[in-house]
Amino acid sequence: MRDGAQYLSLDSIDGSARLIVRGEWVLANYQAIERAIHAFLAQAGHASSAKQRRLPSALQVSGIDLSGLAAVDTAGAAQLARLIGPAHLSELLSQQDGLPAERLALLAAVAAAEPEAEPPGAPIPAWRELLGRIGMSVEHIWQLIVALLGFMGLTLEALGRNLFRPDRWRITAVVAQVEQSGLNAVPIVALLTFMVGAVIAFLGATVLADFGATIYTVTLVGFSFLREFAVLLTAILIAGRTASAYTAQLGSMKANQEIDAIRMMGLSPIDLLVVPRIIALLIAMPALTFVGMVSGIVGGMLVCAVALDISPSMFLTIFQRDIALRHFFLGMAKAPIFAYLIAIIGCLEGFKVRGSAQSVGEHTTSAVVQSIFVVILIDALAALFYMEMGW
Structure with missing residues (x-):
């Protein structure tokens, strides 16, 4: 040798x-x-x-x-x-x-x-690797659900504990968050719902014209926006806009050890950071949903006036006659639920950040994806519930 x-x-x-x-x-x-x-x-x-x-x-x-x-x-x-x-x-x-x-x-x-080298083994079959990845995904989803339910309990406990103690209300923080998540989002919500309302009216007019029932375009626009589209589109926009902002804000604080400093001072990050954001979104979401309803109906009204010769006064008369008030309440009832879920998902992902810019980006993306998925899932379950109840 x-x-x-x-x-x-x-x-x-x-x-x-x-x-x-x-x-x-x-x-x-x-x-x-x-x-x-x-x-x-x-x-x-x-x-x-x-x-x-x-x-x-x-x-x-x-x-x-x-x-x-x-x-x-x-x-x-x-x-x-x-x-x-x-x-x-x-x-x-x-x-x-x-x-x-x-x-x-x-x-x-x-x-x-020095890590111990793994002895080379036989190649893993593709079907076993696929099943392994499915199992890991199911385990990850289960962990997300458990963490979300636990965080939901913490936030509900904090809300209940501070509800009857006005000296602990953070009015300034709530107002600032309402401005950021609510008032600043009015233009984009109004524009998007206006355009979707116009598209729905165009589609309705195109399809219903074959049956000589273009007049029912008014009912289609009103029914769809009061019950579904306004609250759903608003929730998706807020999920992409506000949930990501909550995660990035809390994640940056976590990376800079500001949350640890809050705990060292004997304060609760849930009371100080999470509760004001939840309350702000509970206030802003119904208001934005109402703006979305009005904007979508106005978009449909404009299309009806231009393409179907249905004047605004006739549109409003048909709308008032054929659309029951309960559809408005059924749509608005989902807004606080969506607001609460979006807020806690955004805040929870912010607390999961581990101290790097990459971690902030990963959890911000995760917050948006989870929020949109949960919003659509809850909306589908609510639609089934409404249908079974005959509402």
Whole structure:
């Protein structure tokens, strides 16, 4: 084994293998040591182990001679640990007597820090990997549900505890959050619902014209916006706009350890940061939903006036005659539920941030996706409930 003899060799006595290490195992000789290890293993007749830079089980040594080791640093110690195996190297080092204490300590520290290599196994079939990923996804969803329910309990407890204590109401924080999440969102909510209302009227007019029932476009627009579209579109916009803002704000505070500082001062982050945001969204969401209803109906009215020769006065007369007031209340009843869910999801994801910009971005994206999914799910369940109740 001439190629690797400069750094290591194997001495077999009475059936036991003893690895002899010599030379300078330092960073400057890293490539030379790698070539020596490769040549040592290849000439021993173990090509697969040479590729892995690891002694095979057939060559596991029972002893190691480090007396010829002239110098060693962490790079060389890591190469030796990978060759022998971290656990086996730690065991062999306990048998060394003549090596200086500082070198023994360095080798032991590197062996303890070096991860144990996994033995190569058989390739995993695709169907097993697919089932494993499905299982991991189900487990992740279950953990999200448990965390959300637990956080919901904390927020409800905080709301109930502070409800009858006006001295703990944070009016300024609530008003500021209402402005950010409510007033500043009025233009985008009004514009989007206006355009969707116009599109619904166009579609209704196109389809109903084949049956000579274009007059029912008024009923279609009013019914759809009072019960579904206004609150759903508003909730989706708020999920993308406000839930992400809540997560980014709380996540940045978590990354800067401001939340830890709040706890150190004996204050509750739930009372101080979460409750004002929940109350603000509970106030802003119904108001924005009402704006969405009005804007969508106005968009439908404009299309009816331009394309169907239905004047605004006729539109309002048909609307008042055919659309019951209960549809308005059924749509508005979902707004506080959506507001509460969006607020707690955004705040919960903010508290999950782990102190890096990447974590803030990941949890902000997660908050938006979860909020939109929950909003659509609850809206579908509410629609089924309304249908079964005959409302």
